[in-house]
Amino acid sequence: MTLLQVDQLTKSFSGLRAVSDVDVTVTDGEFLGIIGPNGAGKTTLFSLLAGQLPPTSGRVVFDGQDITGWPADKVAGAGLVRTFQLMRPFESMSVLENVAVAAHHRHRSRRAARRHALEVIERVRLAEYVHAPSGSLPTAGLKRLELARALALEPRLLLLDEVLAGLVPAERAPIIELLREIHADGVTVMFVEHIMAAVMALSERLLVMAEGQELALGDPQEVIRDPRVVEAYLGEDYA
Numbered sequence: 001m002t003l004l005q006v007d008q009l010t011k012s013f014s015g016l017r018a019v020s021d022v023d024v025t026v027t028d029g030e031f032l033g034i035i036g037p038n039g040a041g042k043t044t045l046f047s048l049l050a051g052q053l054p055p056t057s058g059r060v061v062f063d064g065q066d067i068t069g070w071p072a073d074k075v076a077g078a079g080l081v082r083t084f085q086l087m088r089p090f091e092s093m094s095v096l097e098n099v100a101v102a103a104h105h106r107h108r109s110r111r112a113a114r115r116h117a118l119e120v121i122e123r124v125r126l127a128e129y130v131h132a133p134s135g136s137l138p139t140a141g142l143k144r145l146e147l148a149r150a151l152a153l154e155p156r157l158l159l160l161d162e163v164l165a166g167l168v169p170a171e172r173a174p175i176i177e178l179l180r181e182i183h184a185d186g187v188t189v190m191f192v193e194h195i196m197a198a199v200m201a202l203s204e205r206l207l208v209m210a211e212g213q214e215l216a217l218g219d220p221q222e223v224i225r226d227p228r229v230v231e232a233y234l235g236e237d238y239a
C-alpha cells in the first residue's frame with residue numbers, strides 16, 4: 001500500500017530551485033535511503049513533507065490525504081514526523097520532560113504523557129539519563145533523545161535527517177541497530193544520510209538527489225553502480 005505520494009514537488013528560494021519537480025512514492029513499511037551531495041535539496045525535501053516549509057508547487061499525499069501546505073503540528077498529528085540535523089532540545093529540561101512534551105501531543109493527561117515518554121526513553125535506551133538535563137547529554141545521547149522525541153509522536157512515517165552525523169564509528173552501530181528495531185516495529189522510514197555503510201545496511205530502496213532533482217531511484221546495489229551517481233556523489237574510489 002502506498003503511504004506517501006509526492007508529485008512534482010518544488011521549492012524555490014528567490015530563484016534557486018532547492019527541490020525541483022520531485023516525484024516519489026513510499027510504500028507502507030519500507031525503508032527508503034536518500035543520498036546526494038551537499039545542497040542537493042534533501043533537508044528541504046524533508047521540510048516540505050513535514051510541513052516546516054510550504055512548497056512552491058506540487059502535491060504531497062500521505063495515507064490517502066492531501067497534506068500539501070499543512071503546518072508541521074498537523075502533519076505530525078497525521079503520523080508524519082521528522083528529526084532535525086541540528087537538534088534543539090530544551091536544554092535545561094530533563095530528558096523525561098523533553099520527551100513528555102512530545103508525548104503530550106498524543107496523550108492529554110500529564111500522567112499518560114509521562115508514562116508514554118518513559119516507555120519511549122526505555123526503547124531508545126536512555127533510561128540512565130531520564131532525569132538528567134538534556135544539555136548534559138553526550139552527542140550519542142542527544143541523537144537518542146531526538147529519536148525519542150520523534151517516536152513519542154507515534155509516527156507511521158519517520159523522516160530521519162543525518163541521525164548518525166557527528167558520531168564516531170563505535171557509536172554508530174547501536175544507533176543503526178535501534179533504527180532497524182524501529183523499522184521492524186512497523187514504522188516506515190525515509191533516511192537521509194552521508195554514512196554509506198549505514199545507508200547500504202538499512203535501505204531497501206535508494207533515492208539519489210542532485211541539484212534538487214532525482215538522479216536515480218531503485219535497488220541500492222544497482223543505484224550505487226550508476227555512473228551518474230558515481231560522478232555526482234560517490235566518486236570512483238567508492239565505486
Ligand SMILES: Nc1ncnc2c1ncn2[C@@H]1O[C@H](COP(=O)(O)OP(=O)(O)OP(=O)(O)O)[C@@H](O)[C@H]1O
Nearest residue numbers: 013016017018036037038039040041042043044045
Ligand atoms: N531557507 C533557505 N533560504 C534560501 N536558500 C536555502 C534555504 N534552505 C536551503 N536553501 C538552499 O537550498 C539548497 C538545498 O539545500 P538543502 O539543505 O536542502 O540541501 P541538502 O541536500 O540537505 O544538503 P546537506 O547534505 O548539506 O544537508 C542549497 O543550495 C541551500 O543553500
